[in-house]
Amino acid sequence: MSTVSSARPAVALYWPVQARRNIGVRSLFVVVLAFLIAYGFLFPGLFSASGFAKFTQSWFPLALVAMAQAILMLTGGISLAIGATVSLGAVIAATTMAGPLGVTGGAAAVALTGLGIGAATGFIVVRLRLPAIVVTLAGSFIIGGAALLILPRPGGAIPEWLSDLLAGDTPTAFVLLIVIVLLWKLYLATPLGLSLYAAGENPVGAYRSGVPVDAARVAAYAISGLLSTGAGLFVAAQTGSGDPVIGAAFTLNSIAAAVLGGIGFLGGQGTMRGALAGSLLLSLMISVMFFLGFTPVAQYVAQGLIIIGAVAIPQFRKVQQ
Amino acid sequence: MMKPSFFASASALCLGLVLAIGVGSEANAAAKCIKGDRKAPYTIGWANIYSVPTWMKQTQGTIEAEVETLKKQGLVDKLVVTDAQGDANVQIQQIQSMIDSDVDAIILIAGSSTAPARVIADACAKGIAIINFDSLVDTDQVTAKVNTDSSQWGDQAAKFLIDAIGGKGKILILNGPAGVSVSDDRRKGADAELKAHPDVTVLAETNTPYNVAPAQEAVTSLLFANPEIDGILSLGGALSAGAVLALDKQGRDQVPITGENARQFLELWKEKGLKSWATMQPNWLGAFAAYTAVQALEGKDVPAFVKIPLPVIDNSNIDEYLARAKDFPADGYIYSPYDEELFKKLLAQK
Numbered sequence: 001m002s003t004v005s006s007a008r009p010a011v012a013l014y015w016p017v018q019a020r021r022n023i024g025v026r027s028l029f030v031v032v033l034a035f036l037i038a039y040g041f042l043f044p045g046l047f048s049a050s051g052f053a054k055f056t057q058s059w060f061p062l063a064l065v066a067m068a069q070a071i072l073m074l075t076g077g078i079s080l081a082i083g084a085t086v087s088l089g090a091v092i093a094a095t096t097m098a099g100p101l102g103v104t105g106g107a108a109a110v111a112l113t114g115l116g117i118g119a120a121t122g123f124i125v126v127r128l129r130l131p132a133i134v135v136t137l138a139g140s141f142i143i144g145g146a147a148l149l150i151l152p153r154p155g156g157a158i159p160e161w162l163s164d165l166l167a168g169d170t171p172t173a174f175v176l177l178i179v180i181v182l183l184w185k186l187y188l189a190t191p192l193g194l195s196l197y198a199a200g201e202n203p204v205g206a207y208r209s210g211v212p213v214d215a216a217r218v219a220a221y222a223i224s225g226l227l228s229t230g231a232g233l234f235v236a237a238q239t240g241s242g243d244p245v246i247g248a249a250f251t252l253n254s255i256a257a258a259v260l261g262g263i264g265f266l267g268g269q270g271t272m273r274g275a276l277a278g279s280l281l282l283s284l285m286i287s288v289m290f291f292l293g294f295t296p297v298a299q300y301v302a303q304g305l306i307i308i309g310a311v312a313i314p315q316f317r318k319v320q321q
Numbered sequence: 322m323m324k325p326s327f328f329a330s331a332s333a334l335c336l337g338l339v340l341a342i343g344v345g346s347e348a349n350a351a352a353k354c355i356k357g358d359r360k361a362p363y364t365i366g367w368a369n370i371y372s373v374p375t376w377m378k379q380t381q382g383t384i385e386a387e388v389e390t391l392k393k394q395g396l397v398d399k400l401v402v403t404d405a406q407g408d409a410n411v412q413i414q415q416i417q418s419m420i421d422s423d424v425d426a427i428i429l430i431a432g433s434s435t436a437p438a439r440v441i442a443d444a445c446a447k448g449i450a451i452i453n454f455d456s457l458v459d460t461d462q463v464t465a466k467v468n469t470d471s472s473q474w475g476d477q478a479a480k481f482l483i484d485a486i487g488g489k490g491k492i493l494i495l496n497g498p499a500g501v502s503v504s505d506d507r508r509k510g511a512d513a514e515l516k517a518h519p520d521v522t523v524l525a526e527t528n529t530p531y532n533v534a535p536a537q538e539a540v541t542s543l544l545f546a547n548p549e550i551d552g553i554l555s556l557g558g559a560l561s562a563g564a565v566l567a568l569d570k571q572g573r574d575q576v577p578i579t580g581e582n583a584r585q586f587l588e589l590w591k592e593k594g595l596k597s598w599a600t601m602q603p604n605w606l607g608a609f610a611a612y613t614a615v616q617a618l619e620g621k622d623v624p625a626f627v628k629i630p631l632p633v634i635d636n637s638n639i640d641e642y643l644a645r646a647k648d649f650p651a652d653g654y655i656y657s658p659y660d661e662e663l664f665k666k667l668l669a670q671k
Contacts, residue, residue, distance in 0.1 A: 043421050051421070058414040153505045154435040154459070163439065235410065241435035241459070244500045249408035286411060290418040296372050296404035 024262040025274040027313040031306070032277050035284040042291035050169035057166075057238060059283040060173040061086070061231040065250045066257035066279035067184070067272060068227035073258050075200040075220045076267025077125060077132040082228050082254050084144035085117060086247030089232020091147045094156025094242025103162055110233045111226060117143060118225020122218035140251070147244040156242035167238040180227075184272055192219050201268025257282055260310055281310065352617040353625065354464045356448035362398035363425035363618055365611055368416050370432035370456070372404040374531070375653045376558075377430075380455075380607040383659075384428070387608035396615050409433040416440045419449075426450040426614035428607070431458045434502040438462070450617045452610040455602065456503060464617045467610055467627045469602055471503050474631060475510025475556060478579040481598040482554045485577035489520030490551030493543055495536060495560040499528040507556040524550065531558025533566070533585065533652075540567035553578040559652070562586040565593060582634060582654045584646055591643060599634040605659040612664050627667055632657040 022029070045051035065082050072079050079085075089110050097106035121139050125132045166172055187193040195216035198206035207213045231250070236242050261278030263270030285306060289299045351357055367384055371377055384400070391397040401424060405412035409432035417440055419427055427449055431437050434457060441451055442462035454467035482492065494511070497504030515521060524547050529535040536555075540563060544550070553576060555561040561580030566589070568575055575593050580586045582601035590597050606629065617623045634642055642655045649655050 043418075045421055054417050054421075058410075058417065061410065148500050153500060153502055154433055156435075167439070235436075238439065239409075239413070239433070239436040240439045243409065243433040243435050246409055246433060246436060249406075249410065253408075283414070286414050287418050290401075290403060290415060291422060293401070296369070296402060299404070 021271050022273075025271065025277060028261065028274065028277050028281065028310050031310050032281050032284065035281060035288055039284060039288050039291070042288065049171065053169050053171040053173070055287070056171055056174040056177070058287070059280055060177060061235050061238075061250070062253060062257060062279045062283050063177055063276055064180070064227045064231035064234070065254040066261070066275045067180070068224040068231070069254035070258045070261065070263050070270065070272055070275035071196070071220045071224050071227075072132070073200075073263045073265065074196055074267060074270065075217045076203065077217065077220065078255070078265070079121070079136040079139075079221075079224060080133060080251055081117075081121065081136040081140035081143055082224075083247040083249065083251035084140040084147065085114065085225060085228035086232040086235065086250050087147040087244055088117075088143050088150075088247075089114060089229030090236040090246050091151040091156065091232075091242040091244050092229070093233040093236040094158055095150055097159055097162065097236075098157040103159060107233065110229045114226040114229030115222050116225070117229075118222040119218060121225065122221025125221065126214050126217045144245075151242050151244045154241060154243040156236075158237050158240050158242075160240075163237045163240050165237075166234060173234070181272070181276070187223075192216050196220060197268050199267075203267075253279075253282060256307070260307060281306070351620055352450070352464050352623045354445040354448060354451055354462070355617050355620070357620060358448060359425045359618055361396045361615075361619070362392075363396065363615060364399040364401060364423075365397055365614060366401045366403070366416075366419040366424040366427045367607075367611075368412060368419065368427055368429040369402065369404050370409070370412055370430050371407045375650055376531075376602075376604065379604040379650070379653050379656070380430075383605045383608035384611050387611045391611065391615055396619070397611075405432055407432065409436040413437055413440045416444065420444050420447060423447075424449060425618055426452070426611075428452045428454065428610040428614055430455040432456070434459055450614045452614045452617075454606045454610045456501075461625070463625075465613055465623045465625055465627055467606055467613065467629065469600075469606075469629045469631050470510075471506035472510030474600060475507040475512075476514060477600065477631065477633075478507075478556060478598065479511035479514035479554060482552050482577055482579050483514055483518050483521055485596055485598075486521070486552040488518055491522045491524050491547070491549055492552045492554055493524055493540065493547075493550060493564075494526040495540070495553065495555040495564060496526060496528050497531050497557050497560070504528070504556065511554060511556070529560065529563075531560065533559040533563045536560040536563025537567045537570075538563075540564045541571065544568070544571050544573060550576055552576050555580050557581050559583045559585060561597075561599075562589055565589045565595070569593070582642065582656060584649050584651060584653055584655050587634070587639060587642055587655060588646070590639060596636065600631045601634070601654065601656060603629065603632065603656045603659070604654060605656060608659065609664055609667065612661070613668065616668065621668075623668055624670070627670070629667065 040046050046055055068082055092110050092113055093106055096109050097103050124130060125135050195211045198211045199213040199216040203213050235246055257279035258275045261274030263275055285303055388397055388400045403415040405415055412432045420443060427444055437458050438460040441458060441460055445451055445462040451463040452465050453463050457466050457468055496508050525543050527539040529539050553564050555564055555578055558581055561578050562583055562585040575595055577596050580599040582599055613623055646655055
């Protein structure tokens with residue numbers, strides 16, 4: 001990296017580097033593409049504006065939590081509190097937005113809560129050197145409890161226009177996702193973003209090279225929290241209300257999406273595009289299997305086989321080489 | 322009653338929709354969501370929230386049996402089943418898929434009392450008959466909702482228990498999961514009776530899934546902390562069986578307890594000679610929902626809310642239930658008998 005002095009070779013290097021980073025997830029991309037084609041074939045309505053909008057809306061929250069989990073796993077962390085944080089984001093949105101705070105105030109409250117929870121979790125994990133899995137498991141009880149305190153049973157409301165904007169017949173969610181991915185690219189170009197992979201892959205080496213390892217990890221937790229409550233806000237808009245336990249399934253699904261996308265548990269391995277593709281596959285499978293007319297039991301089996309297949313194919317190649 | 326139906330007919334005609342039904346019979350307004358453009362045989366979508374619990378399997382059994390009957394009558398040709406595995410977000414996606422594949426009716430148990438409201442409204446706008454039963458959604462954009470009254474459930478259970486312990490004493494309250502409407506409503510329903518009897522002290526409350534093992538565990542730890550317990554207000558599922566087993570394992574005397582029609586509990590009731598009371602969420606709500614969906618699609622007016630009276634099991638009729646026990650799974654629920662006559666009567670009530 002340091003041998004590259006002029007700008008032109010750096011640009012020339014960009015695409016080969018990106019291509020090499022894709023190696024582990026190429027088979028996943030192929031599987032996802034196959035599913036997309038199958039879905040389009042089974043349900044031609046997918047190519048209408050509202051069909052595409054509805055499809056991306058079912059994927060969007062899962063894509064956000066997959067990103068939230070992937071950021072942490074890249075730094076060598078993990079979170080078992082993502083589901084609870086989504087729920088908290090949803091109930092805060094549903095209790096504030098229709099009130100005096102309005103949509104802006106409510107969105108700010110959701111964002112600040114996410115950043116705050118994430119930063120606090122990150123601080124405890126990084127500074128007190130406690131295992132992330134334990135801290136976030138405990139955190140999931142606290143955050144989940146807080147969601148139940150704010151809204152003991154499903155209720156609250158989201159202004160109709162916001163629901164229609166985010167989860168109506170226009171692909172706003174997809175545009176938002178593109179914006180978020182671009183912001184992620186931008187973040188990777190900042191000093192903290194650059195430190196992210198280094199802090200995950202070899203924290204000691206990175207620290208000795210002057211990389212702000214702790215700051216990078218705390219920032220990752222804060223961003224993860226923000227993405228999680230953001231997903232909660234979206235779910236609240238999509239459903240028009242808040243539910244204190246709506247996010248429960250996202251914890252496991254976020255980990256599944258990230259692992260499917262080639263993110264390693266040990267940190268520093270994998271790409272965000274992999275995690276996004278993983279989440280897209282999980283979401284696509286549900287719709288495609290419905291249109292194929294699989295019974296629920298057959299769906300369980302097929303889902304497991306597809307996941308194992310997508311993860312195993314690159315490993316087969318490695319073994320053969 | 323006549324005028325509104327004229328208005329309904331007029332507006333329906335304005336929308337250019339077929340209104341063949343109801344011409345022969347007395348002005349019969351179509352049910353909500355029904356546009357009259359769908360013809361038999363119908364495709365029914367069953368959007369299940371979670372297929373694993375035995376109660377759900379039995380409920381699906383009644384739906385499949387009903388669909389077989391309707392198939393023979395040429396009214397239904399296909400049943401599409403989805404399972405959201407407990408995830409309300411997945412259920413929304415699956416209902417969306419049902420809309421995309423243009424089913425004629427959707428029957429559902431909601432995974433959240435709020436979350437599916439918008440997708441259901443979309444389905445209703447497309448003329449799909451929506452029958453929501455058991456766990457209901459807070460929306461009026463459905464053809465009909467079908468349920469027992471959870472609040473009455475809690476009220477009657479509390480009444481029985483307070484009577485059984487002579488109007489005073491120390492009790493435990495066993496609830497279903499926190500944050501779930503059914504469990505919340507049953508608990509709220511019990512409140513009035515508890516407030517009216519200040520001599521009844523609530524020692525502790527539990528929130529567990531509606532399963533034997535977690536309830537048994539929760540009650541066991543409460544037994545250590547509370548040497549004196551006069552009664553247990555159990556608000557559902559297999560919680561009561563868990564409590565009876567916990568008392569039994571600890572060698573404590575059985576106390577008056579309320580419960581539901583779980584086979585295991587009814588058998589323990591008989592075996593331990595308990596004084597008890599139970600009601601039920603009948604599994605045939607599923608069959609009734611499928612029946613109602615087809616009735617609505619056929620142009621019959623159906624009530625927006627069908628309240629199913631709570632069947633009661635007590636020491637006088639428990640033997641009738643236990644006599645049929647062998648027809649039900651060991652960890653299942655012995656529901657009250659049903660037939661088409663009963664369904665007709667339920668739909669006729671206003």
